[in-house]
Amino acid sequence: MTFKLGLTGSIGMGKSTTAQMFRDEGCEVWDADAAVHRVYAAGGSAVGPMRAAFPQAIVDGAVDRGALKTIIAADPTALKTIETIVHPLLKQDRADFLANATADILVYDIPLLFETGGNAGMDAVACVSVDAQTQEARVLARGTMTAEQFQMIREKQMPDAEKRARADYVIVTDTLEHARAQVQNIVSTIRAGLRNA
Missing domain, CATH: 3.40.50.300 (P-loop containing nucleotide triphosphate hydrolases)
Structure with missing residues (x-):
């Protein structure tokens, strides 16, 4: 049996880094x-x-x-x-x-998962999240967009609070260590559920 985990989160929340952490735990990732x-x-x-x-x-x-x-x-x-x-x-x-x-766990890395209704096809959804100041600092540090462009993108996306409320798991990406511990916890929880299914 395979478990489909949707992975979502707004721009600058650390989704790509988190997706790699799931790969490190033996999950396969489909990146939209x-x-x-x-x-x-x-x-x-x-x-x-x-x-x-x-x-x-x-x-x-x-x-x-x-x-x-x-x-x-x-x-x-x-x-x-x-x-x-x-x-x-x-x-x-x-x-x-x-x-x-x-793999036993398939992770679907889809930025607009909730916006497109893609969550309906998942067994669970994990949302990456961080405070708004860190989010903006990360995006602007990439040097690929202005603060105005970032605000426009953020306004088009579902608010972070709403994504967190709708998700089964929330991964706070304030530090790499914290994020990795949460990913490992989610993976072990899902695997325990698969073993008992």
Whole structure:
């Protein structure tokens, strides 16, 4: 029997680091962002349909995310078209992951898990969380966006308090040691449940 654990959390909460901790405990991880990169890459399954819908989004045989942002900014309805192309491809990528997985715990690293209703397909959900000041400091330290861009993203995402309230497990990522201890605890709890099932 395999256990499906959804892993979610807002930007800058430490989700990628936490996902690696689950890998370290022998779990297999499906990463939604990595899957998007796979389907957008040269030869990826999104390139053909995207070229048909938005030829200007294809650069060097791959879907260019910067070009997509420009297209969406010019035409907000374009996002719906992009989603109708990409979502089924990601669903297939996830199905392939499940078909080939051998671990007892499968972790689905999906930033917008609650927003997209993806939590319905999970056995439990873990939410990574940290205080708002640490969250903002982490994002701005990456040097990839301004404080204004960060605020815009944060406003689009479900509030952290709501995610925490809806999750089965909350992983506080204030320190690596604390986060790892919580991950190990969750894994051992799930494995004990699997043994007794």
